[in-house]
Amino acid sequence: MTTTSDSTKKTTSAPAEKYRRYLQMLKKAGLRLTPQRMAICAYLAHTERHPSAYQVYEELAATHPGISRATVYNTLNTLRELGAIVELSFGSDHTHYETNTQPHVNLICLRCHKIIDYYGDPGVDALMERVRQETGFQSVAVKLDLVGFCAECRLQRLDEIRAMLKTAAQDKFPQTRNSKEEIV
Amino acid sequence: MTTTSDSTKKTTSAPAEKYRRYLQMLKKAGLRLTPQRMAICAYLAHTERHPSAYQVYEELAATHPGISRATVYNTLNTLRELGAIVELSFGSDHTHYETNTQPHVNLICLRCHKIIDYYGDPGVDALMERVRQETGFQSVAVKLDLVGFCAECRLQRLDEIRAMLKTAAQDKFPQTRNSKEEIV
DNA sequence: GCCGTAAATTAGATTGGTTCTAAATATAAA
DNA sequence: TTTATATTTAGAACCAATCTAATTTACGGC
Ligand SMILES: [Mn+2]
Ligand SMILES: [Mn+2]
Ligand SMILES: [Zn+2]
Ligand SMILES: [Zn+2]
Numbered sequence: 001m002t003t004t005s006d007s008t009k010k011t012t013s014a015p016a017e018k019y020r021r022y023l024q025m026l027k028k029a030g031l032r033l034t035p036q037r038m039a040i041c042a043y044l045a046h047t048e049r050h051p052s053a054y055q056v057y058e059e060l061a062a063t064h065p066g067i068s069r070a071t072v073y074n075t076l077n078t079l080r081e082l083g084a085i086v087e088l089s090f091g092s093d094h095t096h097y098e099t100n101t102q103p104h105v106n107l108i109c110l111r112c113h114k115i116i117d118y119y120g121d122p123g124v125d126a127l128m129e130r131v132r133q134e135t136g137f138q139s140v141a142v143k144l145d146l147v148g149f150c151a152e153c154r155l156q157r158l159d160e161i162r163a164m165l166k167t168a169a170q171d172k173f174p175q176t177r178n179s180k181e182e183i184v
Numbered sequence: 185m186t187t188t189s190d191s192t193k194k195t196t197s198a199p200a201e202k203y204r205r206y207l208q209m210l211k212k213a214g215l216r217l218t219p220q221r222m223a224i225c226a227y228l229a230h231t232e233r234h235p236s237a238y239q240v241y242e243e244l245a246a247t248h249p250g251i252s253r254a255t256v257y258n259t260l261n262t263l264r265e266l267g268a269i270v271e272l273s274f275g276s277d278h279t280h281y282e283t284n285t286q287p288h289v290n291l292i293c294l295r296c297h298k299i300i301d302y303y304g305d306p307g308v309d310a311l312m313e314r315v316r317q318e319t320g321f322q323s324v325a326v327k328l329d330l331v332g333f334c335a336e337c338r339l340q341r342l343d344e345i346r347a348m349l350k351t352a353a354q355d356k357f358p359q360t361r362n363s364k365e366e367i368v
Numbered sequence: 369g370c371c372g373t374a375a376a377t378t379a380g381a382t383t384g385g386t387t388c389t390a391a392a393t394a395t396a397a398a
Numbered sequence: 399t400t401t402a403t404a405t406t407t408a409g410a411a412c413c414a415a416t417c418t419a420a421t422t423t424a425c426g427g428c
Binding site for chain 2: 087088089090095105107109116118123127128131135136137139142143144145146150151154
């Protein structure tokens with residue numbers, strides 16, 4: 001029996017369902033369903049982006065005044081430990097989270113830091129099963145990230161390189177190190 | 185012509201070659217080959233692990249007294265921007281780096297934080313090409329991580345769950361949050 | 369080989385996202 | 399209700415990473 005019976009491929013990522021799944025995972029772990037945890041789960045269930053812990057706190061604080069940093073960070077860590085959400089990494093200094101559990105590929109632009117969800121089965125299910133049989137490693141989640149340059153940035157990049165060549169001598173390297181922008 | 189002409193599948197990951205490749209990338213970017221940068225590249229070329237920036241600094245400081253944090257962090261950031269190394273993320277609080285450029289899968293254990301390199305082509309080349317054609321996204325590097333539990337930890341985990349059930353009431357959740365160990 | 373200059377390194381201060389702490393509060397069982 | 403335990407909160411503390419200003423170095427040109 002294969003685990004992937006794709007007969008009923010209903011939208012398992014609808015916010016409401018995602019929300020219920022989060023709560024269920026917390027409950028199963030023996031944790032209490034407090035208003036704060038529910039608010040955090042609701043936020044994660046409804047976002048289409050890849051928010052950082054700090055973003056989750058800031059945006060929740062706006063609608064839920066009084067919620068504390070500690071609670072948000074603890075809950076995010078708990079959800080990560082439970083495998084409900086997955087930590088993402090790229091150049092940014094913040095920790096970002098993946099809340100989309102549908103198997104997909106993250107296209108992470110090195111220039112604008114945009115993250116595009118790409119669907120197009122790369123045979124991830126088969127890979128997970130093969131790994132389990134060959135190594136005994138039991139996968140909980142897959143992180144498949146392609147790091148590179150998005151279509152727009154490819155063009156922008158050409159302009160930048162041209163400009164760089166013109167200015168020649170000085171400014172050999174763009175040095176966008178200190179950029180704090182977070183287009184996620 | 186396909187890019188993967190596997191007739192001459194020589195060991196492209198031999199430390200010496202890896203080292204030369206790092207230096208070449210720095211040079212190509214118009215950066216100077218200082219003793220410090222060479223030491224850092226040598227360290228990265230020879231490690232079989234997935235070291236954190238802090239680890240690189242600490243271990244280099246032992247053999248190269250006087251090397252500064254700033255230099256190590258700046259060089260690692262530069263190498264990341266050049267695509268020579270790739271940032272990894274998992275539960276740990278430090279930033280870790282992938283120095284293995286051979287296409288492979290990282291098996292990241294959620295329990296012991298061990299990272300196992302797994303080879304077994306999941307069709308990554310094909311995926312990169314498909315993505316480029318369909319979305320215009322130009323991939324520079326692939327990060328394919330399976331997050332879960334390694335063979336040993338799966339067994340340990342069963343024991344832990346059994347113990348947890350026995351102790352019942354108290355200690356419902358292991359709470360290994362504060363663990364600072366870094367088995368990487 | 370020496371010079372001149374931009375690049376790089378260094379020690380130390382600073383930053384800021386995250387974690388820790390102890391007191392207050394909420395939850396659920398008895 | 400009472401009691402025990404879990405959770406939240408505000409703010410302090412932490413510390414990996416970054417920044418800064420002064421010093422040193424690398425390297426092309428002579
Ligand atoms: Mn995604
Ligand atoms: Mn690896
Ligand atoms: Zn972009
Ligand atoms: Zn393990």
